[in-house]
Amino acid sequence: MAAVSTPYDLYYWPVLPGRGEVIRMILEDAGVAYRDVARDEGFAAITAVREGALGEPRPYAPPVLKHGDLVLSQSAVIARYLGERHGLASSDERGRLLTQQHFLGWSDLMAETHETHHPIAVGLHYEEQRDAAKERAHHFLANRLGSWLDHFERIVSHGEGHHVPGVMTYADFMARFVIRGIEYAFPSTFDRHRPQIPSLLSLTERVEARPALAAYLASDRCLAFNEHGIFRHYPELDA
Ligand SMILES: N[C@@H](CCC(=O)N[C@@H](CS)C(=O)NCC(=O)O)C(=O)O
Incomplete structure (x- = not known):
């Protein structure tokens, strides 16, 4: 698993506040470094990920999070991963x-x-x-x-x-x-x-x-x- 200091790459539509928004909220609250990749590179970055650019198993739909070698999709899974790493989780x-x-x-x-x-x-x-x-x-x-x-x-x-x-x-x-x-x-x-x-x-x-x-x-x-x-x-x- 990647170290907390490894930057996060988030892939989500740059024009709509949808499922990716809660992921942005968690990253912003944690104050960690992250790249909102499609804001820099446009929609093509998301299309590429859906076509397997980050490897297999390829995600079906954004949001997608890349952290080191780990590539996650499904907002509930990403939110859980980040929440548990950054103080937004129960201890039991x-x-x-x-x-x-x-x-x-x-x-x-x-x-x-x-x-x-x-x-x-x-x-x-x-x-x-x-x-x-x-x-x-x-x-x-x-x-x-x-x-x-x-x-x-x-x-x-x-x-x-x-x-x-x-x-x-x-x-x-x-x-x-x-x-x-x-x-x-x-x-x-x-x-x-x-x-x-x-x-x-x-x-x-x-x-x-x-x-x-x-x-x-x-x-x-x-x-x-x-x-x-x-x-x-x-x-x-x-x-
Ligand atoms: N269950 C998935 C749903 C993902 C999803 O529907 N993403 C939307 C944006 S909010 C999308 O881009 N869908 C494109 C598609 O389904 O083709 C999640 O929670 O991440």
Whole structure:
């Protein structure tokens, strides 16, 4: 395994704040050296990695992390690797497993949010699936969002303000990212849910107040949410 001082290479789309963003948050919080390769070299760097430029087994989709000889994909795996190396993990196995479980729960919620604007096919534009998107968003907002938020609010309120009691973990970072993403995508609906999620809102603010993260979030390295990403604001879907 590479030494902590070995620089990290992150491969992720340079224009959209998606699954790579939580990886950037962990790297920035840790204050370690990393290269955001596609920001320097463009999309071609990601295409090359998907075609096996970093060796086999080749990753299917970004984010991808290269650290020394190690090449990892799947955001949950990368977040776990970095979180456990940089102080965002529980000291016991149960806590580490629960962290992974909760991170994957937030990933599921993020995927459902993405499907509100791409309900039929990721390869089609939003404009080509608008009617289905309206229907999908209606069901998501009416039935799923509140249920997911209740679930995580219960976990964090029973966990002394964290997913794992008393420990700041990479699952807490993921929660912050998804909460802000949903707030961006569905501002009116999110406003109605605010009173339901005091622990999640407090956790989001505490993550953002970590000094290195606060500096990153205020910097031009941090991409604003936009309509290329996973969390998109289409007012007609926020009914
Ligand atoms: N489960 C994977 C999903 C990876 C993924 O869907 N990446 C998106 C960007 S957020 C992508 O570039 N997908 C391209 C594709 O699936 O062809 C993860 O969590 O990393």
